[in-house]
Amino acid sequence: xxxxxPGRAIGMAKTATAAKTNGRAVRRPRHRSRQKAAWLFTAPxxxxxxxxxxxxxxxxxxxxxxDWDGVGPSTWVGLDNYAQVFTDPELLDTILHAFELIxxxxxxxxxxxxxxxxxxxxxxxxxxxxxxxxxxxVPQVIPLVAAGITWSWLLASDDLVNQVLSAVGLGGVTRxxxxxFGTALPAVGVIGAWVLLGLCTLLxxxxxxxxxxTLYEAARIDGAGPLREFFSITVPSLxxxxxxxxxxxxxxxxxxxxxxxxxxxxxxxxxxxxxxLQIYRLAFFSREVGLASALAVVLMVLVxxxxxxxxxxxxxxx
Amino acid sequence: xxxxxxxxxxxxxxLVLLMTxxxxxxxxxxxxxxxxxxxxxxxxxxxxxxQWGNFAEAFRLSNMGELLKSSALIVVGVxxxxxxxxxxxxxxxxxxxxxxxxxxxxxxxxxxxLPYEGIITPLxxxxxxxxxxxxxxxxxxxxxxxFMPFAIFWMRAHFINVPDExxxxxxxxxxxxxQLFWRIHVPLAMPAISSLAILLFLWxxxxxxxxxVLVDDPTSRTMAGALGAFQGQWGTNIPLLCAGSLLILAPxxxxxxxxxxxxxxxxxxxxxxx
Numbered sequence: 001x002x003x004x005x006p007g008r009a010i011g012m013a014k015t016a017t018a019a020k021t022n023g024r025a026v027r028r029p030r031h032r033s034r035q036k037a038a039w040l041f042t043a044p045x046x047x048x049x050x051x052x053x054x055x056x057x058x059x060x061x062x063x064x065x066x067d068w069d070g071v072g073p074s075t076w077v078g079l080d081n082y083a084q085v086f087t088d089p090e091l092l093d094t095i096l097h098a099f100e101l102i103x104x105x106x107x108x109x110x111x112x113x114x115x116x117x118x119x120x121x122x123x124x125x126x127x128x129x130x131x132x133x134x135x136x137x138v139p140q141v142i143p144l145v146a147a148g149i150t151w152s153w154l155l156a157s158d159d160l161v162n163q164v165l166s167a168v169g170l171g172g173v174t175r176x177x178x179x180x181f182g183t184a185l186p187a188v189g190v191i192g193a194w195v196l197l198g199l200c201t202l203l204x205x206x207x208x209x210x211x212x213x214t215l216y217e218a219a220r221i222d223g224a225g226p227l228r229e230f231f232s233i234t235v236p237s238l239x240x241x242x243x244x245x246x247x248x249x250x251x252x253x254x255x256x257x258x259x260x261x262x263x264x265x266x267x268x269x270x271x272x273x274x275x276x277l278q279i280y281r282l283a284f285f286s287r288e289v290g291l292a293s294a295l296a297v298v299l300m301v302l303v304x305x306x307x308x309x310x311x312x313x314x315x316x317x318x
Numbered sequence: 319x320x321x322x323x324x325x326x327x328x329x330x331x332x333l334v335l336l337m338t339x340x341x342x343x344x345x346x347x348x349x350x351x352x353x354x355x356x357x358x359x360x361x362x363x364x365x366x367x368x369q370w371g372n373f374a375e376a377f378r379l380s381n382m383g384e385l386l387k388s389s390a391l392i393v394v395g396v397x398x399x400x401x402x403x404x405x406x407x408x409x410x411x412x413x414x415x416x417x418x419x420x421x422x423x424x425x426x427x428x429x430x431x432l433p434y435e436g437i438i439t440p441l442x443x444x445x446x447x448x449x450x451x452x453x454x455x456x457x458x459x460x461x462x463x464x465f466m467p468f469a470i471f472w473m474r475a476h477f478i479n480v481p482d483e484x485x486x487x488x489x490x491x492x493x494x495x496x497q498l499f500w501r502i503h504v505p506l507a508m509p510a511i512s513s514l515a516i517l518l519f520l521w522x523x524x525x526x527x528x529x530x531v532l533v534d535d536p537t538s539r540t541m542a543g544a545l546g547a548f549q550g551q552w553g554t555n556i557p558l559l560c561a562g563s564l565l566i567l568a569p570x571x572x573x574x575x576x577x578x579x580x581x582x583x584x585x586x587x588x589x590x591x592x
Binding site: 033038044045046063120129131134135137141143146149206276299303304 | 342433
């Protein structure tokens with residue numbers, strides 16, 4: 001799913017510029033035939049979008065107001081399903097888990113990506129850097145399911161992660177990371193960070209390549225150290241790219257499904273259950289379609305509520 | 319740029335470290351896949367007697383031939399249609415700019431952040447009522463709709479920058495809108511179209527949620543969906559699972575390595591082009 005998301009969210013960042021161009025454009029006289037043709041050109045896409053996205057979205061909202069097992073008759077329950085989402089600790093926890101995942105899926109790749117991109121900025125044209133461009137992207141192109149399988153194996157009790165920890169003298173902390181109530185969620189977070197780090201690093205690097213080098217020269221002549229330079233020039237110049245990274249990764253965290261479905265199935269207990277997986281379970285296994293739909297609506301609203309402010313912040317920077 | 323020697327070397331070290339962290343999981347997968355089936359290997363250990371036959375076994379057990387065919391059919395059903403629909407709509411919204419173009423565009427933009435989990439439940443009943451459950455159409459048709467917001471966004475961003483004079487000249491020469499689109503604008507839009515096709519191919523191939531919910535038979539799913547089923551079935555036979563995972567992710571890896579420039583450019587372009 002994360003793959004679907006980068007693009008989708010990235011697109012949003014472009015709105016601002018596109019809208020500006022639109023406003024500047026000189027309006028040409030409109031021909032009647034052009035009008036008709038334009039609508040005919042848009043119609044097929046609109047139909048596909050309406051039937052398979054807008055209509056189901058409406059249905060989700062409708063289902064969320066009913067108590068329905070998916071087979072028999074449904075009963076109108078008003079907002080009861082929503083009340084349950086916000087009062088049932090098990091459901092509320094899934095939402096909190098999703099927010100905790102933001103820390104790993106978003107904060108780690110963005111902060112680490114910034115540090116790494118900044119450090120390699122100076123050698124960006126070497127063969128090593130070019131090879132890195134290819135290698136770092138690999139987690140972005142394989143299915144998340146494959147990432148989940150690979151890492152559940154690496155994080156198992158006698159495997160590589162624990163062997164490395166023992167080798168560096170941290171034998172005391174080794175454990176079955178995904179099976180431990182305290183570490184399962186962070187362990188899942190590591191998988192997400194691994195997938196998203198490459199994308200963030202390259203995005204930030206691309207942004208850095210557009211910064212005027214004379215800024216850095218001026219800063220060095222004025223006696224700024226690398227740290228000062230980083231916070232006074234690099235970070236502010238990358239506002240837009242950071243905004244894109246944050247948008248993409250926040251959506252990946254809130255709407256996570258594949259990685260968790262494969263690596264923990266929400267366990268142990270309920271410790272890695274997230275809204276996406278809970279919706280799937282409620283709708284197709286517990287047959288509580290109404291409750292699943294209420295959680296789905298809450299998830300959609302949460303994603304919008306998190307992404308819109310980020311978009312606004314980056315837009316103001318232009 | 320003034321960069322000290324020490325900075326250069328820390329930079330290289332960082333880069334190598336990062337590449338190692340990226341690659342080691344795959345090496346581990348590969349090494350584990352060579353251990354005897356059913357054994358429980360530990361860490362990065364080259365087996366004394368590498369079992370290359372595991373790959374053949376996984377190929378047979380995962381029904382790899384069928385999987386490739388199924389995923390290819392789904393990609394062929396989704397990508398060309400989605401690209402054509404989005405190019406036409408993007409052209410109308412971005413270049414022809416009919417009355418109401420902005421409203422239509424905003425309607426599509428609204429779908430950009432939609433998590434698929436948000437509509438998966440009604441999609442199941444919808445697809446069931448259409449009689450498509452457990453067929454590839456159950457993945458193909460919804461995906462075309464779900465890709466529309468991003469795809470139209472992408473194509474509109476291209477068409478909004480195409481100068482009007484181009485169309486005016488063609489119209490004076492007597493071209494109608496249909497000819498204008500296919501003869502003039504589609505050829506010029508090829509770079510944007512091919513990047514979009516690459517992205518949609520990748521997202522279709524890796525689509526998991528729709529595949530496991532809407533199609534029961536793993537051999538009618540996407541690659542990612544099939545991999546999920548393979549894990550469910552062979553999850554306890556670690557070497558075999560690793561061999562199977564490698565086989566199933568190999569096609570995207572190979573295509574990525576061949577077209578890597580385009581892949582990276584496409585994914586980065588979407589965000590930085592602005």
